[in-house]
Amino acid sequence: MSLKAVLLAAGQGTRMRPLTHRRPKPLVPVAGRPIIEHIIGGLASAGVREVCLVVGYLGEQLVERLGDGRRLGARLSYVWQEQFGGTGAAVLLAEEFIGADRFVLGWGDIIVPPSAYRGMVAMYEREQPDAVLSVNYVEDPWEGAAVYVVNGHVDRIIEKPERGTSTTHFNNAGLFVFGPELLGILRETPLSPRGELEVPSAIASMLADGRRIRAYEIDGYWSDVARPATAIAVSGEIMRGATREGVFRHPTARIAAGARIVPPAWIGPDTSIGAATIGPNVTIMSSATVGEGALLEECMLLPGARVGEGARVRWAVLEEGADVPAGRSLVGSREEPAVGGGA
Secondary structure (H helix, E strand, C coil): CCCEEEEEECCCCHHHCCCCCCCCHHHCEECCEEHHHHHHHHHHHCCCCEEEEEECCCHHHHHHHHCCCHHHCCEEEEEECCCCCCHHHHHHHCHHHHCCCCEEEEECCCECCHHHHHHHHHHHHHHCCCEEEEEEECCCHHHCEEEEEECCEEEEEEECCCCCCCCCCEEEEEEEEECCHHHHHHHHCCCCCCCCCCHHHHHHHHHHCCCCEEEEECCCCCECCCCHHHHHHHHHHHHHHHCCCCEEECCCCEECCCCEECCCEEECCCCEECCCEECCCEEECCCCEECCCCEEEEEEECCCCEECCCCEEEEEEECCCCEECCCCEEECCCCCCEEECCC
16 A cells, blocks of 8 residues: 655744744754654655645745655655645645545654654554554643543544643644545534634544544654754654664764764764764764864754864754854753854
8 A cells, every 4th residue: 555645844833943043944953854854754764755745934945955855765746835724724735646545644843763654654554444643652741632542543632631631641643644535524624713724623523423543652752843952852862763872973074083972972974073072962963063172962063063162062053154162152951942143
């Protein structure tokens, strides 16, 4: 069974500012690559290679970066969302792409391990339910949607429940498999109180009609990469599982003999690292430089960023081409990382 995929990637990513002042949120990097490339790569690993992106805010950057998708093992197409009328309305924009085919639906900012795509697709192909809805374990799903599961199937969903009221630990993880009948259900779904057409409302209609929606629990990290702090944190999660020792060094990286690398760490191409301390949880992207005696922890250096000798960077994102001079510091906190060089 061949599946397509539709990724909703039109939003402005306001919680990710200032990183989204100059790029769409799906192009914010985590573990050295844009979020969207992790997603498309994960889909391709599950055999899902026809992907349609619904783009809007700074969408031309996505088209320029991703192109036809061959570099990522996929075939990409794009539709533009001019007006924001809800997630369901965004899905309907891809109706011609979907046609009569089954498809994975996801968001352009939700990141999970590649194995999650493979497991979810395998479940759908094996059991042939009406739909698959992914869930992730949380202490309290009050920030998302509480999903109640009975015998492996979705029983009900409560959007944005009051804090402390849920008796389930399952949160709607925002990754689905649907048949093309979702399009007809969406057209018959009433608008939400906000005046928008929403996918969760269509799911509620499916449940009310007695359709079988299988729950797939994601094993491993899950993130909607909401804020700069989240981007830093999930980068560490990805890097820990990417290599045996949790450190990736590009062959063209120049690393001084006296440098100390504490995993997890990702050191990209054409980088130059002096006898500095790097890590834990540090991403250094292409052509960035780090001077002697610098100390980097819980941070990301975007392409061309520079950290001078003896400088300190912690819980921070250093924008493209930005600079922390010698002996200076750029230090934020887990709750509110610093962003250097942001617009």
